[in-house]
Amino acid sequence: MNITTEIHGNAATLTPRGDIDYQHLDLLRATLHQLPPTVTDVAWDLRDTPFVDVAALHLLSTPSDPQRATSLTNLQPQHRRLLDIACELFPDADFDRYRPGEHQAA
Template identity: 85%
Template structure:
């Protein structure tokens, strides 16, 4: 997996290329943890991630710096389906916040 990191001020966009699964979870976490402390907003751009399994949910559920907001962009139908099921099964996890953000529009 290749992950592009773009930092602009206090915002970072992480763009993984490839499937987000348990095989790549450590690499995804390491990329997240390498961000400088000045980054307070992280957007995962999923345009080049054709498949996300429960490892993606695990990544979103991993405790991180409470001062760092996380969002998802360029959700594809499979990503939306996974998040919708997660919302139904785990309502207290608040996965719905990733479905209802302005940047979560569907990839073209």
């Protein structure tokens, strides 16, 4: 997996290339934790991520320090389906905030 990081002021866009699964979860988390503390908004651009499994949900649940607003962009149908299932199974986890057209990212 390759992850491109773009930082613009207080916002960062992380673009993973490859599947998001448990094999790559540590690398994804490390990339997130390496962001400067001035970054308060993180967007995961999934345009080059053909498949995500439950590891993506764990990534979204990773506590960040400092707290950062997180969003997802360029979701593919499989990504949306995983979020739909997560919202149904874990309504208190607030995964619906990552679905397009739902709540603002937090």
